[in-house]
Amino acid sequence: METKKSAELFERAKNYFPGGVNSPVRAFRSVGGNPLFIEKGKGSHIWDADGNEYIDYCCSWGPLILGHAHDGVLNAVDKTMRKGTSFGAPTQLENELAELILLNNSFIKKIRFVSSGTEAVMSAIRLARGFTKRNKILKFEGCYHGHVDSLLVKAGSGLVTFGNSSSAGVPESFVNETITVQLNNKSAVEEAFLKFKDEIACVIIEPVPANNGLLLQGKEFLTFLREICTKNKTLLIFDEVISGFRMSFCGAAGLYNIQPDIITYGKIIGGGFPVGAYGANKEIMACISPEGNVYQAGTLSGNPVAMTAGIAQLSECLKENFYADLEKKTKYLVEGINKINPFKLFKLFHLGSIFWIAFTEKEKISNADDIDANSMSYFKTLYHSLLESGVYLGPSGYEVGFVSSAHTYDDLDKTVLAFKTALNKLV
Ligand SMILES: *Cc1c(COP(=O)(O)O)cnc(C)c1O
Helix, strand or coil: CCHHHHHHHHHHHHHHCCHCCCCHHHHCCCCCCEEEEEEEHHHCCCCCCCCCCCEECCCCHCCCCCCCCHHHHHHHHHHCCCCCCCCCCHHHHHHHHHHHCCCCCCCEEEEECCCHHHHHHHHHHHHHHHCCCCCCEEEEECCCCCCCHHHHEEECCCCEEEEEEECCCHHHHCCEEEEEEEEEHHHHHHHHHHHCCEEEEEEEECCCCCCCCCCHHHHEEEHHHHHHHCCCCCCCECCCCCCCCCCEEEEEECCCCHCCCCEEEHHHHHHCCCEEEEEEHHHHHHHEECCCCCCCCCCCCCHHHHHHHHHHHHHHHHCCCCCHHHHHHHHHHHHHHHHHCCCCCCCCEEECCCCECCCCCCCCCCCHHHHHHHHHHHHHHHHHHHHHHHHCCCCCCCCCCCCCCCHHHHHHHHHHHHHHHHHHHHH
16 A cells, blocks of 8 residues: 555654644554545545545544535535635524524533534533532543543542543642542442532533443443432533434433433534534523623634534434434444454444444453553554555544444445454454
C-alpha cells in the first residue's frame, strides 16, 4: 500500500501543530506509523491522499451515522449556507432542530445548543453546581467526557479517594472537587455518598461507556445510580455525546428507560458539523442565563449551517426501522467476525451500532481495570493488516467502531474477509 503523500503531509503538519495533529488520537501513536490524511468520503467509504480506498468504521468518531457526504445533508446545508453562515442572532432553524428533538424525546423538556461535546459537558457540570449549590462531582474511571478541566481526573489508589489529574495544567484545587470511582461498583458509589454527604452536585456517567473500550453497564447499575442520586438530591447526568441518537433516537436514556436529570449531546446531533447540546426539565434549565444566573454563551451557538445539518441527519434517524436496520447490520458484522475467530483470540462486544474488539478471554468487560493493556500489541498488528485490506478503524485499541446506515452488506462481508486475513497474521 502506497502512503507517500500522507507521509509527506504529516511531515509538513509536524511543523505547524503539536505532534502534527489537532486532536491527539489522530496521530497514530498507539498503533504506530503515520496517520493517513483523508482526501474525501462518500457513504461508507473514504479515500486517503494517495488514493487508497477504505471502508470506514471510524465515521469521524461517531457523528456520521448516515455515512460521509450524505446527499440529503449536503443539499440542505448548501441551501442554508447561501443565505449566510452565521448571524449571532436567533434563526428559525434552531427552533426546528429543537422541535425535532424535544417532540421525539420525553427525557428532556428544554435544550441549549453549544458547539462541541466538551462544551456541553462543561456547561452541564456548571448547571448542576448552580442548581444544587454544591461543588463536588462524581465520575467514573473509564468514562470520557471531553477535555473539561475538572473531568480530566483519573482514579487514585483507594476505593474512594480524590484522583490525580490526567493532564498537566489542571490545578489540584479542581481535582479536589472531583471524586472518581470504578464503573459497575455500587459500594464505591455508596461510600462516596457517605463520605461526602450533601456535597455532591452531580454524578456524571456515559450510560454506554464507549471511549475506553465498550464497557457495557447493566441496567441495574444505572438504576442504582438513579436511586442514590434522587435520595441524596444529587443530579444524575447522562453524557450521551456518543450514545445520543445512536442507541436509539432517545439515546441510552431511551434504551434503558431511565430518566437522568441532565443529558448532554454532541457528535450525531450536528450531522458532521460542530454542535453539542445539553437538556433537562424546565426547572433545571431555568437556571441558565438569561433566565437564571448560571452563565453560558457562544458566538457560534445554534449556528444555522450546523443546525441544518442536524435537522437533515436527525430526520433520517426518525424514519421507520432506522435503528433496527443499523443494529441488524452490526450484529451481522460482529457475528461474521466472531465466527472466523477459532482460537478465541479476541471478542467483539457490541450494542446498537457500536462495536469494540477486545483481545480477552473474559465473557464481559464492564470496567476499565478489566482491559489488559498488553493486549493492545495484538490490536496494532490487526490494525495495519486491516488497513492493507481496505478497512479503516479509529487508530487505537481503546476506540470503538461505528456502523452507519451507508454500510452495505457487501462492505460487511469484505470486512469479515479482511479480519480473516488479519487473523492469519496474528496466529
Ligand atoms: C466525544 C465525547 C465528548 C467530547 O466531545 P467533543 O465534541 O470531542 O468535545 C464528551 N463526552 C463523550 C461521551 C464523548 O464521546
